[in-house]
Amino acid sequence: MARRLPSQPPNLPGFSYVRVLGSGGFADVFLYEQNMPRRQVAVKVMLAEVVTSQVKQMFQAEANLMAQLSTHPSILTVYQASVSADGRPYLVMELCSSAIGQRYRSEPLPVPEVLSIGVRIASAVETAHRAGVLHRDIKPSNILTTAYGHPVLSDFGIAATLSEADVTEAIGLSIPWSAPEVLLDETSGTIASEVWSIGATIYSLLAGRSPFEQPGKENTSAELIQRITKGRPQPIGRADVPPRLEQLLMRSMSRKPSARQRSALELIRELQSVEAELGLPQTPIEVAMDDWALATADDPEERTRVKGVVAVDPGSQRRRRKTPAAAATTTRTPTRTMVRESIGSSPTSPPAAPSRVSRALVISLVACALLVVVLGVTAAVVLVRAGSANDIPTVRDLSGRVSESTIVFTWSDPGIESGDSYVVTVDDQPPSSQRATEFRVDAKPGETVCVTVTVNRDGKTGSPSGQKCVQRTASP
Numbered sequence: 426m427a428r429r430l431p432s433q434p435p436n437l438p439g440f441s442y443v444r445v446l447g448s449g450g451f452a453d454v455f456l457y458e459q460n461m462p463r464r465q466v467a468v469k470v471m472l473a474e475v476v477t478s479q480v481k482q483m484f485q486a487e488a489n490l491m492a493q494l495s496t497h498p499s500i501l502t503v504y505q506a507s508v509s510a511d512g513r514p515y516l517v518m519e520l521c522s523s524a525i526g527q528r529y530r531s532e533p534l535p536v537p538e539v540l541s542i543g544v545r546i547a548s549a550v551e552t553a554h555r556a557g558v559l560h561r562d563i564k565p566s567n568i569l570t571t572a573y574g575h576p577v578l579s580d581f582g583i584a585a586t587l588s589e590a591d592v593t594e595a596i597g598l599s600i601p602w603s604a605p606e607v608l609l610d611e612t613s614g615t616i617a618s619e620v621w622s623i624g625a626t627i628y629s630l631l632a633g634r635s636p637f638e639q640p641g642k643e644n645t646s647a648e649l650i651q652r653i654t655k656g657r658p659q660p661i662g663r664a665d666v667p668p669r670l671e672q673l674l675m676r677s678m679s680r681k682p683s684a685r686q687r688s689a690l691e692l693i694r695e696l697q698s699v700e701a702e703l704g705l706p707q708t709p710i711e712v713a714m715d716d717w718a719l720a721t722a723d724d725p726e727e728r729t730r731v732k733g734v735v736a737v738d739p740g741s742q743r744r745r746r747k748t749p750a751a752a753a754t755t756t757r758t759p760t761r762t763m764v765r766e767s768i769g770s771s772p773t774s775p776p777a778a779p780s781r782v783s784r785a786l787v788i789s790l791v792a793c794a795l796l797v798v799v800l801g802v803t804a805a806v807v808l809v810r811a812g813s814a815n816d817i818p819t820v821r822d823l824s825g826r827v828s829e830s831t832i833v834f835t836w837s838d839p840g841i842e843s844g845d846s847y848v849v850t851v852d853d854q855p856p857s858s859q860r861a862t863e864f865r866v867d868a869k870p871g872e873t874v875c876v877t878v879t880v881n882r883d884g885k886t887g888s889p890s891g892q893k894c895v896q897r898t899a900s901p
Contacts, residue, residue, distance in 0.1 A: 432472055435509035440468070447523070451475050456520070466504065470515040484514040490558055490581045498711055499549040501569060501579040521577060526566035533633040536665055537705050542568065542576045543627045543696050544708035549578040550619055551689035551712050561614040563622035564602040565629050600646050601635030602626055605654045605680050617682035620692055624677025632661045636678060669860065670699045691857050698859030710867055817887030820878040825895035832895045834864045834876045841880055848879045848886060871899035
């Protein structure tokens, strides 16, 4: 089927037309030069033949969503939106490159680059979810690159709010990167289906093809839908892709939504754990925690929304806790007092030579003390054996420190085996799973973050570590 010719670029006051950048099913994108301030911009213009009241509504919704979300460093910036003299709506956007969407087909991207892109794009999706918005068209061609090489997510054209997702029909969708439940019309989009699309997109950047595309075979829409709804993705087929990365991508593309990572944030944590295992610097999470990210939703207590990190009042915790010195004072002082009272000289005894009764009393006390020690050791052995009966090691040396805007939690390997993983819980956030013994959390000045680590083995969790809370010092 021949590709259609681009439409006539509109005459836009304050802009000079340069050339065509690309064409889509509902719009064309042109390069313009803005006169004031002078800069090159991408202008997305709706096709005249598809402009209906419904499409106008969709386009206006996209403009509003992009404007609200585009302050995020990994979401395409929208400068303005309007309607041209010939009645076509248009968006004026930051000029970016579409190199990633073209490049992965000819040369699969390096693993470190893909991990970084995955964390940043998933951060953009997580921020949209916290604002009550589903993207619903996450795919490689919607990842653009800024002039400074930063990946950004574009095209919120069929986005919907979380509350509307179950009743809104998708006007268009990209089959190779759409979750099974979306293709089967069970839903038009959920957080779980977005996790599927993120995983499918990362898979594509690594494999050079979409997850269910089979080289040398029929890859029609019908064939792809059949494979996505019935089968599993083929192995990526690259020796440099860590098994852990492939495993987490397969989990994100599980046919069962409940088997996937529960949020984009959980997927981010797992991608960061792979970076840590490879010795790579962890790509920072770019998730807005402020109230503005929730301002677009009608109901601030919407249950499908992912909650931000809840700060804990460090002062109240300090008031409840005893310092080691204070604890020692309360446990040891009474013991010393009792010993002194028991073995001290009797007022009726000669000071020079204690009587046989006194000696017998001392011997009895020493024997009792030894008996107490033996019983204590026996109890400790019993407790240790009881704890080891579970056979799942426990993290006992969880520590934390502040590193610039990040709180870094670390611990020693308590003896985990192949297949074990650490389950890290941050405050009331969904837990994340990893193999690395380091976990980073972005924190605002003055914010306190509390973390608990548990070992998971064969789907069972051991005893949790003690909760470790660290406060990031407030800026002067």
